[in-house]
Amino acid sequence: MITANINGIPVHVRKGTSILEAARKININIPALCKHPDLDATAACGICVVKNNGGGKLLRSCCTPLEAGMNIVTHDDELQEIRKTVLELILSNHPEDCLQCARNNNCELQKMAADFGIRSNPLHRINKGIAPDISTKSINLVPDKCILCGRCINVCQNIQNVWALSFLERGIKTRISAAGDINLADSPCIKCGQCSAHCPTGAIAEYDETSRTWKALYDTEKYCVVQIAPAVRVAIGEAFGYPEGENLTGKLYAALRKLGFKAVFDTSFGADLTVMEEATEFAQRFVNKTGPLPLITSCCPSWVDFMEKYYSDMIEHFSTAKSPQSMVGVLSKTYYAQENKIDPAKMFMVSVMPCTAKKYEITRSEDMFASGYQDIDVSLTTRELARMIKQAGINFEGLPAEEPDHILGDYTGAGVIFGATGGVMEAALRTAHFFVTGENAGIMDFESVRGLKGVKETTVDIAGNKIKVAIAHGIGNVEYVLNKIQQARDEKKELPYHFVEVMACPGGCVGGGGQPYGVTDRLRVSRAKGLYLDDIKQDYHYAHENPYIKKVYDDFLGKPLSEKSHKLLHTVYTPRPLYRR
Amino acid sequence: MKHKILVVESDVTFAGKAAELLSSYNYSIYTAGTYKEGFEKIKKLAPDIVLVSLGMLRPGSRGDTVKSILQYAGINGIPAVIILPEAIQFPEGLEAFIEKVPLKTVVFKKDVEQVLVSNIKHLVQQAGEKHRQVIEEVALLVEKWKDKEGNLIMILHEIQKEFGYVPRSVAFILAQRLDIALARIYEVITFYNFFRLEAPGKHIISVCLGTACYLKGSGKILEEIKNILNVEEGQTTRDGLFYLQVVRCLGCCGLAPVMTVDDKVYGNMTRENVVNILSKYAKKGELSNGKAYKK
Amino acid sequence: MKLILLKDTDGKKEEAVFQEKILAEMKKENVQGKWQVVRVADMGIYNKGVAVKILPEGFTYTGLSLDDIPALVRTSIKEGRELGEKSYGLKDKQVKIVLRNCGRIDPENIESYLESGGYQGLKKVLLELKPEQAIEELKESGLRGRGGGGFPVWMKWQFARKPESAEKFIICNGDEGDPGAYMDRSVLEGDPHSVLEGMLTAGYLVGANKGYFYIRAEYPLAITRVQNAVEQARAYGLLGENILGSGFSFEVDIRLGAGAFVCGEETALIASVEGKRGYPSPRPPYPSVKGLWGKPTVINNVETLANIPVVFSRGGKWFSSIGSPTAKGTKVFALTGKIKNSGLVEVPMGITLREIIYDIGGGMLNSYDIKAVQTGGPSGGVISREYLDTPVDYENLQKLGSIMGSGGMIVIDESDCMVDLAKFYMNFCVDESCGKCAPCRIGTTQMLEYLDSVSKGKAREDDLPRLKKVAMAVKKASLCGLGQTSPNPVLSTLRYFEEEYLEHIREGKCRAGKCKDLLQYSILQDQCRKCGLCYRNCPVNAITGNNKQGYIIEREKCIKCGNCFDVCKFEAISRG
C-alpha cells in the first residue's frame, strides 16, 4: 500500500493503482474519454491530465500509477482550460451530427461536451470524409465519428484475439479500418460486436434493422412473431432507468405485444431444446463413442464463425445442434405455423438478441432456411428494441407483466441461464446427468462453472464418471483451451476435457455486443445474477422437465436427434477463409 | 481445384480456340468480350490467371481500362498474360505501364494464331510459375528472418526492395507465412512513409523538403518537376516512367537544395537544371520539347 | 618548405594582385629559401579583408592593403619576425571529439580505426576498470545525451544497470529524423567503429549482451558502412563471445527505420524495433526498466555513443575540462540555411551562436541580414538575432524558447518569413504526428490551419490568442516529447516575431515576400529592358507582350511562383 495526496486529501491505495482509479476512490472523477474499465489505458485522448507537485509535465492519470508522496491536483483553472481545449480539438475533428447519430443521448463524447458546457467551437472544422463500412449487416463502421481512442482495436486484438480491426495510416489521417483496408465482411471479423459495446461514440454501432421491423409490423399481410433471448431481460431495464440486472421478462412480453407482435416467444425455450439435443449428443458421444470428444458448444455464432475461420480442424468436435435462436426460428415457421394454421410464408420472425452476430447467424448457411423460408427474418439487438419501445410511445414502467405465448415461450431455469457464461454447460450437465443416470442431479457443484474467471476448468461426477469440462468466455481465452485439446490430440494423450463451452463475449451473452452501452464487469455480474434468480424462480430447472419441450417432441419432432430434429434443429460447419479477397 | 482463367478477347474464334484448348488441360475458362466486362469479371471471379488481348484497343484510346485490369491483377497477385496483335499502336504510356505491371507478366505477340494456340498452355504455366516464384521468394525471406524478433519491418523492407512496393498479394502471403495478422501488417505498412502500397514508376524522384533545402528553394524545384512531368507528389507519370515523392531531409543539407533520382543524389539544384537531369532518364527528346507530359 | 597563404576574406577576389605584389617584393628583397605563395579558397577567417598566413611560423595577418606588403615581406618573410599591428590572434574554434576520425580514417577498414586509437577506451573499461569505476569516470566526464533531452548518460546507464534481468539491450538511435541535422549520418558513415565501441562499452557496463543499431532507411551508405564495421569487428573478436578475453559477450543487429520521425522518441523507437507501429507509450515505465521486449534497455543516440570511447581513452576529467559549467564536451551542429559555409561544425559547449555563425560559418550567404537562428528542428524554436551572444548549452537554449535537440542549426535571413517558417515546421509536425493522442494529432492540424490563414491574409486578430491557446494545450497535454514540443515553432516565432504575424493579418503584407497569396507581381516598365526572359520563364503564360512593346503580367493567370522575379536581371519585377 502506498500513501499520497490527491487535492490535499490523503489516499491509501495498492501499489500500481492509477491516479484515475485512486481519485475515484475518494469520489473525485477525473474526466477521461479513452479509458475503459475493461481495458488497459492507451493514453490516447489527453483529457485526464493532472498535475503533480504543482506543475512541470502533466501526467495522464489513466496510465500513471500513483506513487508514494505524490501531490496530485486534479482540477484547477489551467487544467480545466487545457481539458476544454483538448475536447474542442476532438470535437473539431468529429462530425456535428449528434441528432442523427446512433449514439444520440447515449454517447460519451456528447456527454462530456455537455458536462463541459461547450456552446461553440472556435476551431477550424477538420472533416475526415471516410466512407462508412456497412458490409457485414451486423456492425456498421463509421470512421468519421471515430475519436481514435483505440478501445475497439484493443478489444478486437487483445481481448478477442480476432484482429479484424486495426488502425491504418498515421497522424491526422489515422483511421480505424478492417484488417488490410478490406471490407469488414471480408475480414476475420466474427461480428461479436464487442467493438461497438466499447466504442464511446457512434463510430461503431449495430446495423440498424428497426425500420425493416417497423415496416413488417405495419404490414397487415404479415404475421409478426418475436422471440427474446435470456440476456435481454436483465439488461433492457438499463435503458429505462431500472437497477442493474433487474429481470423485466413480463414487461418485455407486454411491450412486444404493444409493438404489434402477434405472438411472443422466448429464446429460453429454444435453449431448453438445445440442451435436449446437445446433452443427448454428449451422452451418446460419451457413452456410445459416436463422435469425438470433447464436445464443444456451438450456440454462439461469433464463436462458430471464429472456429470456422481459425480452427476449422475442430469442426468434428462441435455440437451440430443449432443455437436456441435458430431452433425457435425454425419451429415458429413449421410447428407453430402448422398448429395455429398460419401461412409460414406470411410469418415474419423477429429475434431480440443481446448480440450483433445473431444478425449474421440468421443467414449463415442454407440450414437457416430449414423451414423452407428464412427462419428468422430480422434479428434485433437489445439496444434496437429499447429504441423501438421508446419510439412507440410505450410507457415501459407502467406496463403490467404478461405471459409469453405457448408453446415456444415456456422455459425452464436451465434455459434462461444460457445468457451467462457457464450457463449452457450447467444446463446441459443437469440434463446429461439425467440422461446418463435416469435421475436428476441432487447437489452438484455447479458453482465452479459460474463467474467471470476467463477459463473455468472443473470435473463433474456423473454416476462415477468424471466429466472434465472447460468454460471459456471472451475469444481471447479460447486459445488456451483449444491448444490444450490440440496438444493432447497431437501427442495422443488423454483428452483434457469432455465438454467445452465457449462464449465469444466476456461474461457470455449478458455482456453481448448488442447490449446497452457501458458494460463493465460489475454490470456483467449483476446481469448474470438476474438470470440465476430467474432460474430459482422457475418451476422447472431441468430442460428435460419442460412439459412443452416434451410436447414438441411428442407432437412433432419425435425424440432428440431424430431424423426430423436433424433436419430442423441441426446444422453443419464449413471451413472458411480468414480473409476474402 | 481447377484453375480459373479469364480470357479478355473480343475475337470469338480466338477466344473459343483458346478456351477449347485450355479446357482440355483442365482449366476453367471464363471469357470477356470487352475490357469493361473483363474488369468486372476479374473483380468478381478472382481468376488464377488472366489473358488480356490488346487487339481490342481502338486508335486514340488511352487504354485506361486495360490498365485497370492489369493493375487489379497486379495488386491481387493474379499473373497476367498479355497478347499483342501483330501491329499495335500503343496508347501513350501503355507500353511502359506493361513493363512495370506488378507480379511479372508474360507478353506474347500474336503473330500467328497457330503459334499462340500451341503456346498458350506453356504461357499460362509460365505465368503461374512466376506467381509461384513470388510465393517462394517471400518464403525465403520469411525463412531468413523467422528467428529474429521484430522482423516484420525488415521483411517489408526487403519486399519493397524486390518489388518496388508491397503488393497486396505478397502481404497476404506474408501474413500466412509469418503467422502475423494482416491487420498488423497493414498497420505497419501504412504507418511508415517508406512503404508503398502501389507500384511506383520506373524511376523514383525524391525531392528533399528538409529545412535547409526548403529555405534554399526546394519548393520551387518541386513545382518545376510537377510542372514538367504533370504529376503530383505520390503519383506516377502516365507513361510509368517517373514516380514523384517528397522526403524530409536526406542528410545532404550542405548541398541544399537536393533531389535524388533512384539512388543518385543531385545537389545544389536550380530550377533551370531540373529539365536536364530528368532528360537523362526520359526517352530522348521527350522532355526537351516540353510537350511529353503536358495535359 | 615555407608557405604563404593568401585570401581575400571579404570575397572581393583581390588575391591575385596581392600574390603578384608579394612575389615582386620577395624578389626585390631577394628572399632566400624555398617559398610558395598560394591563393587559397578558404582560410577559416571571414570578413576581415585580405588575410595572409605564413607557415610553418603561423603568423596570420588580416585587413592588409597593398601598402602593407613591403613591410610584411621584409619582417615576416625575410626576417621571420611577427609584424605586430595587423596580426590576427584567433584560433580555430572547433574542437573535434565526435568527428575526430571523420575525414581522417578509412571508415571501411577497422585497421584504420585501430591505428588511430580505436577500441582503447573499451579495452580500459573491459580489462582495467571495475564497472563502478567506469561509471564514476563517466559521471565525472559530465557527458549528457546528445539526442535532445540532455539526460546525464551515467544516470541512464546506472538505471538500466540496477534491475536484475537475464536480458538487457542497448539501442543506438540513428533515426536522425530532424530535417536539417545530419551529424549522425556523417558519424555512421565516417567513423562507424566509434559508435560500435560506445555500444560495446554501454553493453558491458549495463549488463546487456545484445545491441541494435536503429538507422534511417534513407541512409543507405550509413547502413552499409555499419554492416561492414560489424562484420569486421566480429572477425576481430570485438563482437561475439568472450571479447578480449574479458568474459563479456555482445552481439549487434541492425534494424531500419521506415520514415517516421516519431521513432526518434525512445518508446516509439522500441515499438518500431519490435516491428510495430511507432506509437509512443506512456512513461513510466521507463525503457531503462522496461524497454525492448519488456527488458531493461538503454537508448543512446549516435553522437552520444561516439563520445564514449574518448571519455574512457582520455579520461572523464579531461572530457569535463571542455565545455560550459552545465554542459561538458562538444556539440556537433549541422550549420545550414543562409550561411556561407554549410556543414558540420563541432564546437565546445558554451560557445556563442555568433562565433559559430561568423567565425566558423563564414557569415551570411547572401546580402540579406541575419534574422534568426533556428535550432532543434521541428521540436525546437527560433532565436532572434539579439541573442546571438548567448553561450550555447542545453539550459540557455531552453530559456530562449528553443532546444539543443539533435543539433540542427539553421540560419535565417531577412528574406525568410517567420510565418512561413512556422508553417513549414508545422507541416512537418502534422505529417509526422503518429496520430495516437488527440492533442498532437488534431492540435498540430489546427495550428497549421491558423498559420495557413495568417499566411493567406485570411486570419483575424483574435485568431492569435486562439492559436496560442491550442499551442499551450498541445504542449501540455500531448503524450510524448514530439507532441509536447510540436508547438515550439509557433510559440517561439510568436515570441520574437509577433509583429510579423500582425503585419500579415492587419496589412496583408509579407515583408519577406514568401507568402504567395499576399504578393502581387508586376513589371516596372521604366526598368524593363524588354529582354523577354520573364516571358519565356513563366510556366503558365501569364506574361504577355513582345520585345518591341514590352511585357505585362496578367494577374488572373499569375500563380505567383516568382520565376520572373528570380530570372530578371534588371530588377524590373516588383513584388509586394
Place this chain on the structure above:
Amino acid sequence: MAKLTRSKLEEYGKKAPAKAGRALVRVGMSTCGIAAGAEEVYEALKGAVAQRNLDVDVRKCGCNGKCYAEPLVEVVSGGLPAVLYGKVDKRLALDIIDKHVINGELLNDHIYGIDEGKGE
C-alpha cells in the same frame, strides 16, 4: 582474420600515428561527397596514380564537415602540411597528382584548409 587479443590491442595503442612514408590522398566519400561527385574524383585519382606508377595511397574517408566545398580531397605528401582541396573535379584531381603530389606544388584557389598537425 585472427581475433584481436589484449596485447595486440595494446600494441595498437602504443604505436605512434603511422608515419606517412608514402604520400596519402584521402577522398571524402560520405553521401554528400558522393553526391557532389567524389566517386568520379576517387576513380580519377586512382587512375592517375596507377598510370603514373606512383607509390601513393589513395583512400576513402568520411566527411570532414566542410559540406559546402564537397568533393573534398586531402593530400599529405612530401614534407608539406596536410592540404585540403575542395570542389574537386576530375581535372583538378589530375592537377593534384601532377603538381602537388609529384612536384610538391600547391594549387591556387582550391585549398579549403591546411593542417600542419596532420602533415610531416
